[in-house]
Amino acid sequence: MWETEEIPSADHIFMRVHACFLKYGDPVGAFRDQGLGMSTDWEKYSTPQQARNRAKKPNENAIVKLNVGKIRELLGLLVEHRPIQDNRAHSEVVGEKTPEIRVKLNRLAEMVIGLET
Amino acid sequence: MSSPIPIAHRDLSGHAEENAPRAQEIEDLLLKLTAESSDILGLQDDSGDFVPYSRETLNRAIDFLRRHMKFAVRFGLEIPFPKLLPGPTGSIDVHWKNEKKELLVNIPVDPKAPSLFYGDDYGKSSIKGSLDTASVQLPVLTWFLGS
Numbered sequence: 647m648w649e650t651e652e653i654p655s656a657d658h659i660f661m662r663v664h665a666c667f668l669k670y671g672d673p674v675g676a677f678r679d680q681g682l683g684m685s686t687d688w689e690k691y692s693t694p695q696q697a698r699n700r701a702k703k704p705n706e707n708a709i710v711k712l713n714v715g716k717i718r719e720l721l722g723l724l725v726e727h728r729p730i731q732d733n734r735a736h737s738e739v740v741g742e743k744t745p746e747i748r749v750k751l752n753r754l755a756e757m758v759i760g761l762e763t
Numbered sequence: 764m765s766s767p768i769p770i771a772h773r774d775l776s777g778h779a780e781e782n783a784p785r786a787q788e789i790e791d792l793l794l795k796l797t798a799e800s801s802d803i804l805g806l807q808d809d810s811g812d813f814v815p816y817s818r819e820t821l822n823r824a825i826d827f828l829r830r831h832m833k834f835a836v837r838f839g840l841e842i843p844f845p846k847l848l849p850g851p852t853g854s855i856d857v858h859w860k861n862e863k864k865e866l867l868v869n870i871p872v873d874p875k876a877p878s879l880f881y882g883d884d885y886g887k888s889s890i891k892g893s894l895d896t897a898s899v900q901l902p903v904l905t906w907f908l909g910s
Binding site: 665669671675677707744746 | 849
C-alpha cells in the first residue's frame, strides 16, 4: 500500500465531471462527496488523462483542475492524500458540500479536458 | 448564462393584467423548461453511488421555480430566469446566474428536509440559509433587485 503524504498548497488536484452535470449548465452538482469526501487525483501521481481514464466510461467525463491552497484557504476544506490500492494519486476534499461550497468550487475549477464531441 | 427577463414597466401594485404579455412569456419559458428538464430523470453517471433523479423531486423544483417566477412577473421584479440542474445525490438545483449575481437553491430528495441556498454578487454581498420551498421566499427574490 502507498504511504500517505501531505499535499502542498501550491499543488493541484484533478476531478472527473460526468457529462450529465455539464448538459444543463454549470456543473455545480458534480461537487459532492462519494463516501468520506469528494474524490480527486493529486497531480503528483496523475496526469489529467490518467484521471479521466480511471472512470468507468472515460469518454463520458471531463476533467477539472483545482488548486489545493485555494480550497483550503478560501473554502476552509481539508484536502487529504488517501491513496488506494490501484491509485496512488487518490485524494479527497473533506467538508460539507453546501450550496455555498459548491458554487465556490465551481468558480475555482478550471476545465483541462473537455467532453469528446 | 441565464436569460434576463426584460420588464418594461415595474408594476408594484401587482396588477396581473398589466403584466399579461410578460406573464405569457414566463409561462412559455416555464413550459419549455418543464419539457426539457424531464430528461434529467433519465440521467445516469458512471460512479458507483449515483442516486437517480425522481419525478417527485423534479416536480417540487419546477413548482418552486414556477411560484417564484410568477410572483416576480406579477410584481414587476426583474430577475433572471433560472436553470434547473441535476444536483448531488438525487437532488435538483435551481440556479440563477448573471454577470452580477449568482444564487443556488438546492431542492433535496426528502420533501421534509430544509432547502439550502447560497447567493453572492461575486464580491462582498452574500445571502445563505435554508428555506421552505412550498411558499414564495421574498428574500430570495428581492435579493436580486438592485443588481
